[in-house]
Amino acid sequence: MSATANEALATTGKGADKGSKADQAKGAEKGAEKGADKTVKRLRPPAAKSVGWALVQAARLHRARVGDRLAALDLFAGQEQVVQALAAAGSMTMGDLAATLRVRPPTASKTISRLAALGFVERRAEAGDGRIVRVRLTETGMAKAAAIERIWNEVEAELLEGFDNKERRRLRKLLRKVARSLAEAAGVTGHEADHEMDGEGDDDEADALLGPSAADGVATAP
Known part of the structure; x- marks a missing residue:
């Protein structure tokens, strides 16, 4: 076989190797894509069996329904729970309030500060022990509590419609x-x-x- 023929065969072989490697790379990429697709397909929507997902969705929708109505009272969703707790108890220490709402004391303190700025609550030192501060609703706060109760009952009726x-x-x-x-x-x-x-x-x-x-x-x- 002539030298020219040998060179032609060698060139063809190199081209075939390059083509083969390129095909292998493309095949690997397609395989990875298919694998990724299978992984995605195996994932189920969070709502499929998750109690937490259903709970979060229900809580978010409830908060939105209440929040829309509370805006007319100059309140944000979450603040009404503080007003309701104080309306029921009369007065509470910050620790008792935090325990009732199951939040940390700093969270309760911030909410009380905002409500106090609106004139809805007032803070007074405990008689005989100035280190203890008790919180209670003002007259304005009591009026807000009555309005909140009406709002809460309206949303409660929507929430439990169809339940015995x-x-x-x-x-x-x-x-x-x-x-x-x-x-x-x-x-x-x-x-x-x-x-x-x-x-x-x-x-x-x-x-x-x-x-x-x-x-x-x-x-x-x-």
């Missing part, structure tokens, strides 16, 4: 259990709700009589 009384009590109990678990995980102390006021003790007895399967059926998510 037993489902409402069961849902409330489960959400309190969720809040307690998350508070413990975060190291935030809080006061337990008064179960006797809303008859949840009766629910406990009914669940015990019905048995685990029947009781669990009431709380099954749709």
